[in-house]
Amino acid sequence: MLKIRQSGFTGPVWAVNPRAEEVAGEPAYPSVTALPQTPDLAVLAVPPEAVPGVAEDCGRAGVRALVVLASGLDATQARRLLHSCRRHSMRLVGPNSLGIAQTDPAVRLDAEFGGAFPVPGSAGVAAQSGGVGIALLERLAWLGIGVSSFVSLGDKYDVSGNDLLQWWEDDQRTDLALLHLESFGNPRAFARTARRVTRTIPVLTVDAGRSAAGRRGAASHTAAAATPTVTREALFRQAGVTATRGISELVDTAALLHSQPLPGPRGAVAVVSNAGGIGILAADACVEAGLSVPPLPDDVTAELAALLPPAAGTANPVDTTAAIGPAELLACVELLTRSQAVDALLVCLVPTALTPGADQDLLRTLLDGPARRRVPVTAVMLSQEIPTRCRPCADGGQLPSYADPTAAARALAHALDRARWLAEPPGVEARAADCDPDAARQLVADFLAAEPDGGWLDPARTARLLSCYRLPLTPSVLASDEAGTMAAARSLRGAGHEGKVVLKAHVPGLVHKSVSGAVRTGLADESEVRTAYREFAERFGDRLAGVLVQPMAAPGLELLAGVVQDRVFGPLVVLGLGGTATEVLDDRVARLAPLTEADLTTMVTELRSAPLLLGRPGFPGVDLTAVGRTLAGLSRMATDLPEVAEADLNPLIASPDGLACVDARVRLRPAAGFDPYLRQLRRPPATPTEEER
Secondary structure (H helix, E strand, O other): OHHHHHOOOOOOOOEEOOOOOEEOOEEEEOOHHHOOOOOOEEEEOOOHHHHHHHHHHHHHHOOOEEEEOOOOOOHHHHHHHHHHHHHOOOEEEOOOOOEEEEOOOOOOEEEEOOOOOOOEEEEEEEEOOHHHHHHHHHHHHHHOOOEEEEEEOOOOOOOOHHHHHHHHHHOOOOOEEEEEEOOOOOHHHHHHHHHHHOOOOOEEEEEOOOOOOOOOOOOOHHHHHOOHHHHHHHHHHHHOOEEEOOHHHHHHHHHHHHHOOOOOOOOEEEEEEOOHHHHHHHHHHHHHOOOEOOOOOHHHHHHHHHHOOOOOEOOOOEEOOOOOOHHHHHHHHHHHHHOOOOOEEEEEEOOOOOOOOHHHHHHHHHHHOOOOOOOOEEEEEOOOOOOEEEEEOOOOOEEEEEOOHHHHHHHHHHHHHHHHHHHOOOOOEOOOOOOOHHHHHHHHHHHHHHOOOOEEOOHHHHHHHHHHOOOOEOOOEEEOOHHHHHHHHHHHHHHOHHHOEEEEEEOOOOOOOOOOOOEEEEEOOHHHHHHHHHHHHHHHHHHOOEEEEEEOOOOOEEEEEEEEEEOOOEEEEEEEEOOOOHHHHOOEEEEEOOOEHHHHHHHHHOOOOHHHHHOEOOEOOOOHHHHHHHHHHHHHHHHHOOOEEEEEEEEEEEEOOEEEEOOEEEEEOOOOOOOOOOOOOOOOOOOOOOOOO
16 A cells, blocks of 8 residues: 555555554555545455455455455455455456556555556567566666566456457557466457557567477477477467566567557678677577678768778778777768668677777767667667666666677567568468358368267378368278278279379378377289288288278478367467478478468468478479469368367378378367457356355
């Protein structure tokens, strides 16, 4: 209460404590109902066992919102708290919340128990962890970035990151949003909201809880790729959220986005330094962060040579030497920021033996100029003690300054990602033509009627389901015995590459065929086919349910395309290099369905192996239209059929002439019995019993 008063809160504040006559010098009332007026907000700083009763008293009195600081509520206490909030239409922050703050001059409410008062400003901050919230407020204060509003979400029973994004979108005070979320109650709603909000203000978050072991036991390659990290990254990428890997990187990026314009979409950085060594380190950091440090055009280098001392290097990075003066540095900066060849400028300054305070003198020259130029300008000051600062400029703006070039480069890389995302047109859902969803739904319903717990489709059903979405499965015949296998091989040999066929053992429950010795390729004559069949029969015995015979596919680039259904996040579509080495190569991209037309392109171009797909001199690219058509079909299938738990097309042989999927697996499971789009206060609580009341 004392902190609320000291913050200059403009409204009335009352203390409620049945065991005290006054609190912090203010008279205390025995109950909420004894207050002279009904408060809009109640901050509950009571033991967990007292929370449900106090919440109910607040609801009956007409209080509109609660902030619950207490932690450790048991299941019964939580259920009673939620029931009171719903019955009386109260919004709830917490429990286990640090509190909230609103710096609007008309309100000036600081109802949180951090160590300092939030500095007024334009950054909205929401943190699930109280400790992270305190750290963010402290570091933003170091930077000189003020806060519009702060919410410690705590256990997030009700008010969530989605709510705060919508508030900041409309509050007319927030131009930068910082989120720390350890979990997503409704990620699909978050994606819809964030995709809209990030078009107008930057939204930054910490990608907390990364785990490489997320799906270690997954059966298919696609499911193995769909780790929690991959799923969250896809969510953030599609929603335009800037996801950093820690608090320091979040603050570093916030400093740049708060004070500087975005770089051009090429990401060409010019590095200027008064010492060659730091310039080289900065250039390396930029390249490692995904930026480019290209050679400067001849006309620019010629002008630089005329401006700088004789020994200066005018390539990129630009080495001005220690002999440079403030006027020459300013002219160099102005020249580079005007050049259309430069999308961002990184100025690295160090003290030198020639002039120990030279870096500070040169920095002051930058600060005396305009804070914002055509392109973002950042400074690297190895002598500064604070890792990141926003230094005030003469015109009232700020210049971000970093103690480490790596931090500056990462911040620029995040700014570049935002610039590129904003440059993308709003997504139009990818169209999958000539689909038959009714037939697909009937197939799924028939299978689950026979197998209520779900399972893997057999080859025939897999082929029928994929054909409903025009997915390119290679023609195949499932034979039940040796004679049928020989006949199928004879009928398909003419369609195979060089007249050869492939045999695959169909063993129910067997997923990874190559590892289990269930595949024989390149069979050219009947004796080889017969030998392969008998080897399968000997290896698998009574488990052998048949043999799948296919024509041998022509050589091409092996890809993986598939989808995995997350019960909360929804379907995730994956594209990457395929074949038996897919986990070793680990070159994949992912997007949450439904895909957009832009996704069909960016999923290809973001692969490390993109040059193999796009083509290069002497090596034609693959049929990208067919790749896009396949991704669109998978997206449509996963969206139509939530029962598709995972589908794996691997390998998908890509060539200039098209695609051929030579192996596919599909697993079905009953659809979830809830609608993830419905807003929920954690879970629908049961009506409290008389004892609980």
